Amino acid sequence: MATKQSIEFSINPDGSVEIHPVGFKGKKCMEVTKEIEEALGIVRTCNYTSEYYQQEEEVHTSVSVGSDGDK
Numbered sequence: 001m002a003t004k005q006s007i008e009f010s011i012n013p014d015g016s017v018e019i020h021p022v023g024f025k026g027k028k029c030m031e032v033t034k035e036i037e038e039a040l041g042i043v044r045t046c047n048y049t050s051e052y053y054q055q056e057e058e059v060h061t062s063v064s065v066g067s068d069g070d071k
Contacts, residue, residue, distance in 0.1 A: 003025075004022075005022065005024055005032075006021075006022045006023060007019060007020070007021050007033065007036070016044070017040055019033050023051075024051060025051050025052075025054040025055065025056050026051075026052065026053075026054060026055060026056035027056070029051070029052060
């Protein structure tokens with residue numbers, strides 16, 4: 001079962017924004033927040049959680065297409 005993934009934001013009184021990707025393993029968190037970080041401006045600090053150091057999960061999907069007449 002896949003882990004629920006989300007992105008949480010905290011806006012501090014000084015106007016700075018903290019981005020917290022949740023449920024992403026490995027460097028995937030960097031990929032999903034890249035455009036948000038670019039839109040917000042300068043990244044002052046980046047703190048990695050333990051999930052960053054975990055191996056990314058690979059998801060493979062298989063789809064079969066056919067009709068009931070193909071028997």
